[in-house]
Amino acid sequence: MFALLPGNILSNYLNGIKANKKALISQMEAQTKSLKNLEEVEKIIGYGFNDRSLLYQAFTHPSYHKDCVSYERLEYVGDSVLNLLITKEQFCMYPNLPPGLLTPLRAANVDTEKLARVAIQHNFHRYIRLGNPALGKQIQAFIDVLPKHPLHSHGLINAPKVLADVVESTLGAVFIDSNFSIDATWEVATDLLKPIITPEMLQTNPVKKLFEICQKYKLKVKLVDQWSEEGTYKVLVNNKLKGKGTCREKKEIALNRAANDAYKEVVRMMSRESLIEAR
């Protein structure tokens, strides 16, 4: 169901308080002189824009300048297009997979971490027009931690939303610029998103790894869901606390963090035991 629309904001929009688009574009262009040329982005994504102002918009964070149109609307469209593109692709690729298995597969290909990785992989971060230096630091911290998790970390690392947003806004911009062509948008998306996450890649997630190792060593695992109260998951192995994960935004990430924590602890435990046995 839907939430309330604040009446005054809505009527302002509906009554058409429209910004002067031309003036905004020239202002935006003046402000980007010191930045890397966005034409380079066209080469990266392999798509030349008919209306290049869409590309500028796609790379403009809301913090950049109050008079610039930010990527928010393009991101909204891009999110929806990307969702359909992955749905279509996986519908054709896995003709027998039911929605219960297609849903997590799609989610893994469009989630914040996957898209933030895509942004870094293609150097999008060098072109984002940002007004908030804290975001720049978050992006750098993400880049620094990536080598530790060469594939999807399953939420173990914090991916800055701005990076994922820019991938979505770029796809939204291509969709609009190409006169709503899902084929043109897919051409761009399929190159950007490589490698597309497959069902086999999903199998390596921390919860599965934890259960497998515990089964191997005949250990009893219990997952304690305290997410709605404290944003945490706890993992008990043979009734002892071995892992704890926190993520207030997403329950699954808290669970994955707890499972990863416990998995490492079990590995430590078992190698210590085998050392003792070997003496």
Place this chain on the structure above:
Amino acid sequence: MFALLPGNILSNYLNGIKANKKALISQMEAQTKSLKNLEEVEKIIGYGFNDRSLLYQAFTHPSYHKDCVSYERLEYVGDSVLNLLITKEQFCMYPNLPPGLLTPLRAANVDTEKLARVAIQHNFHRYIRLGNPALGKQIQAFIDVLPKHPLHSHGLINAPKVLADVVESTLGAVFIDSNFSIDATWEVATDLLKPIITPEMLQTNPVKKLFEICQKYKLKVKLVDQWSEEGTYKVLVNNKLKGKGTCREKKEIALNRAANDAYKEVVRMMSRESLIEAR
């Protein structure tokens, strides 16, 4: 983030335990002899299928017959296509509306109640292949209560999911059959979904009505959110409990029900008071 994929189910699918499609279709066709002819649905939606087995699939509930392919995968695709179609339409129609206002507008046009109404409006319920008689009763109960809420009830009535599913699966079937044409799918969707809910129509929701009447009579309103604990919302008017709404599935529906309850109570209160004053 993504949940675990059950390994055995997955590998069954991945290893290609494929049903014999031809045999299934002939079986499905045999079973539908007693049903209304689905060709009529083609007339209703204004689209003739190249592969009519998709249309049969779109109208087959999972309870129908274990050997029939149900609408689940088509519904999964249709949900995604419909989401993009409404996004695209509203992006063009409201060039200045930010995502914070576009999101509830899209939600209202694709939610279960809206789509269930669409199904009834176009007689889809007469063609659904169901194996569970309880669902048929739920559909009838929904039809019976509709005259009390000629427009969207904002979650005050229970809409059977199967009805919304069939609208989505039909759109999914058209999308696939038309070789993934969003234009062809939009042609069908735009006729089915009329009237598309506008920002003005969203303004009539129960919470807004409650706040307006309380402002008019200078009454103090307080919304008490007990949704995560009990699935309920309570409404206090001048510190007295005047409304209560429950819906474990959706917080907004619980809120709307509580607000509607309180609104009716305030109307009653105020008309009683004006009667006393008039004496």
